[in-house]
Amino acid sequence: MSANRWGFPDLGLGVGLRSTHFAHILSERPEVGFFEVLTENYLDTEGLPLYVLDQVAERYPVIMHGVSLSIGSIDPLDFSYLAKVKALAARTKARWISDHLCWTGVLGRNTHDLLPIPYTEETLRHVTERIRVVQDALERPLVLENASTYLEFVPSQMSEWEFIARMAEEADCGLLLDVNNVYVSAFNHGFDAEAYVDAIPGERVCHIHVAGHTHKGTHILDTHSDHVVDPVWALYGRALRRIGLRSTLLEWDADIPPFEVMHAEVLKAKAWRDREAARAA
């Protein structure tokens, strides 16, 4: 079992903080390792969501997970946005701040999608430099997730996993390993998901996502709308064997079930974690 590079704790099993579950969480105080919050939902609001977040942060560890950093974009970084992210992290005592390896828009627009980047030396230099700037602004490591992708660029000069490994090393940033996204992208692009997991630098992985998806036959969409399938659990187990125990989050963002159903789903990870802990002991 290996620790991550920054000594971030293993917080156990967590779920996303969803508005449909606010009342349940405040009244029942479920036993959850941590809550992951979608950063942008809490930056410009002073209403109920922020009130609930304040209550949750008093009782549970919080991890921030953003979708608009757009680290791969050619647009300039938004420093007023980064200041708000930093302020929210201080307010919630967020254990770490994460976002995605992607871009979301250029020319001042936001498509609100996690768009793919070509894996070239040029992109690697660009992204690495921006990560360093963001980490300076946030005064803490940035943790970046591998997004599901639906196309590949001809000009790419390396595999996604090689890009991510080099990016993490050269920018000295953390990684959020989303094993569902590895599975989805592996199907969509025809690569070996296990080889991907095996290539990720384990000491840089700060936490792991599992999630459901929607299989369309010709491709898989990362919809976060269902239970986790067995092959994704198997990838999760492989990741644990390689890198050790890490905080693990279930993403379920669409067709959201009652809290108990979501909670039960993430608790399935416990068997994999227990197996890994026993093996390592």
Add this chain to the structure above:
Amino acid sequence: MRRDPNLRTTAFPLDVVERWMQAVIVHPGDVQEALASEEVSREMPSVRLEDLVKPSGTLTAQERIGIYHEMYLLRMEEALATDYPVTKYLLGEEAFWALVKDYLQRYPSRSYTLNRLRDHLPQFYLDEPERAGAAFLHDLTSAELALAQAYEEAESPVLAAEAVLSVPAAAWPQARLVPVASLRLLALRHPVLRHMEACRLGLPCPKPKRGGSWLAVWRRDYTVYRRELSRTEHRLLQLLAGGLPLGQALAEVAASLNGSDGPKRIHAWFRAFVAEGLFSRIEMQGS
């Protein structure tokens, strides 16, 4: 836009790839129309799609970029439907989808949060008065936007009735009532609450009709409320919330009322405003 010269080291520099891909994704036509459009072609002239995007074992390059193109509109439609459920209910799926496509052409998202996408829909109907039902839909979307804004506002402490009663009459000329942060006042040309109620109950929407309608929207204890006011009641609340001293606001509205029950009606309105928690504190001018 400044270009980083270091980005121009490949046949497809990153800035070109991103501008091209965004142009495809946000194009209002289908993906084939997008790829053939002037806006997309000028980003990468004389380049074949397959020179940039690989096909997979199961999808063509066009189908693969088409996934992103389709997801963009789906995501935007979902966000706007969340903030404008009554508008969608009234228009129906197809017309709401068409509205979203047109709206995005004029007001694409430029924020890190999807919550801001809703901000300009009432203005959109003012921009395009020739759209069917524009005048009514401007009013309906204004009301729905006010509800969304009230939800996001800071919670304000509520002024207790006793605090208001403790202001002596002699001090009314200096007393200003500060409204709660979430209060929104609307003066509309069409009643819309009936449509909101029909949507909530899943009933057919009544036909829009013209007629003055005055609304107050506010939040208390994290619950958003809305109420229809009379024209004069709205005027009184508007004067008070706008910062006019209490005595002056009451006098101005009283002067506009006919009949001997004017003071009684004003008193009842004022008590209702306080009981509903529309004010946060009293400020004394000159203190």
